[in-house]
Amino acid sequence: xxxxxxxxxxxxxxxxxxxxxxxxxxxxxxxxxxxxxxxxxxxxxxxxxxxxxxxxxxxxxxxxxxxxxxxxxx
Numbered sequence: 001x002x003x004x005x006x007x008x009x010x011x012x013x014x015x016x017x018x019x020x021x022x023x024x025x026x027x028x029x030x031x032x033x034x035x036x037x038x039x040x041x042x043x044x045x046x047x048x049x050x051x052x053x054x055x056x057x058x059x060x061x062x063x064x065x066x067x068x069x070x071x072x073x074x
Contacts, residue, residue, distance in 0.1 A: 015069060020044065
């Protein structure tokens with residue numbers, strides 16, 4: 001069983017806003033809490049807190065959860 005770490009509600013709200021803005025960008029970088037990064041275009045379903053990053057050039061697509069992210073750069 002995996003326990004979700006406690007997050008500050010303000011931090012989550014800021015991350016949601018950042019992800020909402022990132023869906024309109026052609027290229028973003030997601031930095032995950034475990035240290036790895038991914039670049040590409042994203043979709044984000046705010047209601048579930050999940051999304052998908054797609055990098056056409058590298059032929060990579062990966063699902064993500066808002067709780068896995070450290071920051072979003074664009």
